[in-house]
Amino acid sequence: MAVKIVKAVRAMHRKADQMRRAGQRIALVPTMGDLHEGHLSLVRRARKVADRVVVSIFVNPLQFGPAEDFAAYPRDLARDLERLDPCGVHLAYLPEVKEIYPEDFATTVGVARLTEGLCGAHRPGHFEGVTTVVAKLFAAVKPHVAVFGQKDAQQTLVIQKMVRDLNLDVEILMAPTVREADGLAMSSRNAYLSPEERREAPSLYRALMLGKNMIAQGERRAPRVVAAMRDVIAPLCHAKIDYIEAVDAENLTPVAVLKNSVLLAVAVRFGKARLIDNAPVRVK
Ligand code: PAF
Numbered sequence: 001m002a003v004k005i006v007k008a009v010r011a012m013h014r015k016a017d018q019m020r021r022a023g024q025r026i027a028l029v030p031t032m033g034d035l036h037e038g039h040l041s042l043v044r045r046a047r048k049v050a051d052r053v054v055v056s057i058f059v060n061p062l063q064f065g066p067a068e069d070f071a072a073y074p075r076d077l078a079r080d081l082e083r084l085d086p087c088g089v090h091l092a093y094l095p096e097v098k099e100i101y102p103e104d105f106a107t108t109v110g111v112a113r114l115t116e117g118l119c120g121a122h123r124p125g126h127f128e129g130v131t132t133v134v135a136k137l138f139a140a141v142k143p144h145v146a147v148f149g150q151k152d153a154q155q156t157l158v159i160q161k162m163v164r165d166l167n168l169d170v171e172i173l174m175a176p177t178v179r180e181a182d183g184l185a186m187s188s189r190n191a192y193l194s195p196e197e198r199r200e201a202p203s204l205y206r207a208l209m210l211g212k213n214m215i216a217q218g219e220r221r222a223p224r225v226v227a228a229m230r231d232v233i234a235p236l237c238h239a240k241i242d243y244i245e246a247v248d249a250e251n252l253t254p255v256a257v258l259k260n261s262v263l264l265a266v267a268v269r270f271g272k273a274r275l276i277d278n279a280p281v282r283v284k
Helices: 009-021 037-049 077-087 126-141 150-165 188-192 195-200 203-216 222-233
Strands: 004-006 026-031 052-057 091-093 145-149 171-175 239-248 261-270 273-282
Touching: 004 009, 009 026, 009 126, 026 037, 026 126, 037 052, 037 077, 037 145, 037 171, 052 077, 052 126, 077 091, 091 126, 126 150, 145 150, 150 171, 150 261, 150 273, 188 273, 203 222, 203 239, 203 261, 203 273, 222 239, 222 261
Parallel strands: 004 091, 026 052, 026 145, 052 091, 145 171
Antiparallel strands: 239 261, 261 273
16 A cells, blocks of 8 residues: 655644544654665654554754755655555655744744753754754644654663653653664665775674673763774774763763763764764663
8 A cells, every 4th residue: 555645734634633533642753754774664663552553754954053964965756755655654744844944934943951062063053943843743643642763862871851841742752773783773874985985884883892891891970982983993094083972871970980871972984974863771
């Protein structure tokens, strides 16, 4: 059965109301398209927890900085819909930019503190763009549950915080990162990598695994772990490190001593691609 397409916000409201009236639990998987196995794993998770799965595809201009890759971001709607077809997705919500951001658009949603570090420090305005569009997607699709990826752990925590602070009635689930055979986290931006950069890109995963192993072996000094991770990536010809950090897994502030729940997080540029990855670690 072909995936139904809805473009207008009001049509999406009507569909959402119909599903809710029929007692169906709605799951939303928000995406920017260029769907890969990582997105499809979110869809599979969504199917397990809901009767109806809506996938939104919208390349959100508000979350890209002026020097970032909004124009170049890969777009292939026909291929995306083909990929969704066998996955049991009931509806693809494909809003237009002019309906999401009309000319007189003047309201944004921002989450303080959690957005200050990690990617927030390197991409000013990015998370405000994300929370604004996700709030609008929630308003349109009226989901009971929404699924995001562990690869974007900061994004998922920020959205969880937005939901709590605004008393939105949406459950936020975080699904595990899907990786290539060599450990590289799946991402639409992997397509920007040259063959040489692609060879170096799994270093993010290697660094994270090294950090995790050091902690498993008893290292509790965060600067030691971060320095060892840096030594994996810094010598590579094509890598430019944005950050390598060990942060508290709940409030995302850097820690000196590793205890309780920690997130090891990395962001590295390879040419045109900015790659992020992370590893949650439970410190015994
Ligand atoms: O993770 C993404 O693809 C985007 O940030 C999201 C959540 C779809 C919002 O545009």
